[in-house]
Amino acid sequence: MSESNDNLIGFIASTVETIRDEVTTIRGEMVTKTTFEATTTAMRGDIEQVQLRLDSIEHGMSSRFEHVEGEVSRLRSAVYLLGKDRPEVLRLLGQAGAEQAAEKVIGSSWVNDFSVRSLWFSVSLW
Numbered sequence: 001m002s003e004s005n006d007n008l009i010g011f012i013a014s015t016v017e018t019i020r021d022e023v024t025t026i027r028g029e030m031v032t033k034t035t036f037e038a039t040t041t042a043m044r045g046d047i048e049q050v051q052l053r054l055d056s057i058e059h060g061m062s063s064r065f066e067h068v069e070g071e072v073s074r075l076r077s078a079v080y081l082l083g084k085d086r087p088e089v090l091r092l093l094g095q096a097g098a099e100q101a102a103e104k105v106i107g108s109s110w111v112n113d114f115s116v117r118s119l120w121f122s123v124s125l126w
Contacts, residue, residue: 083090
């Protein structure tokens with residue numbers, strides 16, 4: 001009987017030692033609250049920097065897009081001026097349909113005014 005008690009105590013002791021080793025390993029791998037908060041704060045800072053960079057890129061793209069829109073509008077106006085007496089050029093611009101629509105909306109006497117036509121170009125372009 002004493003031998004079985006010794007075996008039982010030996011088994012319990014080895015099990016306790018194994019559990020102690022596993023707990024030590026777990027503690028070594030655990031992150032402390034301070035380390036976790038520092039890491040979280042650093043990640044938030046990185047995310048804010050990315051957001052600022054994306055905002056900057058968006059602003060730059062928006063500015064460039066507005067510039068391109070202005071250039072396209074001026075180009076359409078210049079092509080209109082150069083080809084206003086050539087209906088085939090105006091059809092290429094899509095102006096023939098826009099001019100007829102302008103006549104219906106504004107009236108034929110106003111359609112001959114260049115500022116109304118160039119405004120109509122800009123509207124019909126988009």
